[in-house]
Amino acid sequence: MRTVYCDHAATTRCHPEVARRVYEYLTELYGNPSSIHAVGRKARKGVEEARAQVAALLGARPAEIFFTSGGTEADNWALRGALEANRAKGNHLIITPYEHHAVLDAAEALGREGYEVTLLEVEPGTGIIRPEALLEAMRPTTVLISVMAVNNEIGTVHDIAGLCAAAKAKDPDVIFHTDAVQAAGYIPLDVNRLGVDLLSISSHKIYGPKGVGALYVRKGFRFGRGLTVGGGQERKMRAGTENVPGIVGFGLAAEIAARELDRRAAHAREMRDRFLRGVLAIEGVRLNGVDPFLHPELRHPGNANVSVEGVEGEAMLLRLDMAGICASSGSACTSGSLEPSHVLLAVGCSRDEAQSSLRFSFGEENTAEDIDYVIAEFARSVEYLRKLAAPGR
Numbered sequence: 001m002r003t004v005y006c007d008h009a010a011t012t013r014c015h016p017e018v019a020r021r022v023y024e025y026l027t028e029l030y031g032n033p034s035s036i037h038a039v040g041r042k043a044r045k046g047v048e049e050a051r052a053q054v055a056a057l058l059g060a061r062p063a064e065i066f067f068t069s070g071g072t073e074a075d076n077w078a079l080r081g082a083l084e085a086n087r088a089k090g091n092h093l094i095i096t097p098y099e100h101h102a103v104l105d106a107a108e109a110l111g112r113e114g115y116e117v118t119l120l121e122v123e124p125g126t127g128i129i130r131p132e133a134l135l136e137a138m139r140p141t142t143v144l145i146s147v148m149a150v151n152n153e154i155g156t157v158h159d160i161a162g163l164c165a166a167a168k169a170k171d172p173d174v175i176f177h178t179d180a181v182q183a184a185g186y187i188p189l190d191v192n193r194l195g196v197d198l199l200s201i202s203s204h205k206i207y208g209p210k211g212v213g214a215l216y217v218r219k220g221f222r223f224g225r226g227l228t229v230g231g232g233q234e235r236k237m238r239a240g241t242e243n244v245p246g247i248v249g250f251g252l253a254a255e256i257a258a259r260e261l262d263r264r265a266a267h268a269r270e271m272r273d274r275f276l277r278g279v280l281a282i283e284g285v286r287l288n289g290v291d292p293f294l295h296p297e298l299r300h301p302g303n304a305n306v307s308v309e310g311v312e313g314e315a316m317l318l319r320l321d322m323a324g325i326c327a328s329s330g331s332a333c334t335s336g337s338l339e340p341s342h343v344l345l346a347v348g349c350s351r352d353e354a355q356s357s358l359r360f361s362f363g364e365e366n367t368a369e370d371i372d373y374v375i376a377e378f379a380r381s382v383e384y385l386r387k388l389a390a391p392g393r
């Protein structure tokens with residue numbers, strides 16, 4: 001059966017060059033990077049080369065990159081580390097209501113520990129955050145602001161540089177973190193231009209291996225302890241033997257992503273726009289989020305999120321899966337949940353609209369022929385499911 005993968009926001013196929021590099025470090029360069037013998041030194045060299053490659057993708061210094069197990073750990077570390085190190089300033093944290101659960105749940109846990117959490121007001125429909133809303137939410141006790149660079153469900157691109165500049169103009173001591181997991185590899189990221197103190201990214205979203213990510217920590221920034229203890233790895237900030245194959249694969253994936261960014265973005269946008277022109281012509285299909293035809297710069301080039309009137313999103317996914325089409329009803333981390341998307345509810349969708357939504361995210365292997373096949377199967381699935389739900393059946 002034909003398979004068309006349209007879920008690149010969930011994960012990506014490991015790049016062949018990256019897979020070969022990972023295999024090399026699993027089978028030949030397998031040393032512990034903390035060992036002082038030659039085999040260990042070769043592993044250490046691979047880790048440090050990868051650190052430089054990831055730093056280059058972000059316009060950062062290698063010493064500002066700390067490897068983690070992924071974006072979720074990086075987000076948790078950013079929030080907890082920043083707040084714990086700056087308790088003298090206050091206990092207030094600002095986030096958006098439609099962050100990834102890695103940030104939302106971390107903030108909720110911190111709230112149970114006595115920290116105060118404010119959810120920013122976002123623009124209905126698009127989720128765009130206005131600087132004035134952020135400034136209004138700030139207090140003298142605000143320690144940390146966390147705003148994702150690109151929303152993982154509806155693809156809204158936030159003006160992180162503008163928001164960060166506005167916040168720091170009001171309070172130069174406020175800390176700014178951005179979850180850039182969905183932005184990396186498609187949206188240019190330069191930490192100096194953005195002005196952020198902390199930034200999270202993940203390998204498996206940019207055609208690298210799973211189980212590895214990174215936290216950028218600006219040089220000179222006062223940061224708390226790591227999340228784990230028991231060893232001196234990552235400059236005594238993250239105990240535990242490094243995932244060397246994952247790290248070196250991540251490094252190469254970051255290098256390729258930096259080199260291929262413009263081409264990848266253009267290809268994803270072409271596939272996404274072809275898909276939207278087809279499915280939005282179907283009666284009762286509605287776009288969620290920013291209109292990419294009017295404001296392409298405000299939406300991730302590969303993201304499409306639509307609601308289908310009169311059809312359950314999960315039922316659509318099952319029908320499409322039977323046709324070999326891989327899509328999502330939201331974040332992969334909440335797959336299987338019967339609750340409607342918190343992202344769509346946050347931007348003003350009704351529960352019915354949220355539960356009838358699907359996310360398609362396009363990438364390297366998608367072709368025009370694939371997209372035409374998806375559009376045709378999408379239309380057939382909508383017709384079938386609407387007839388099935390029609391009164392009198």
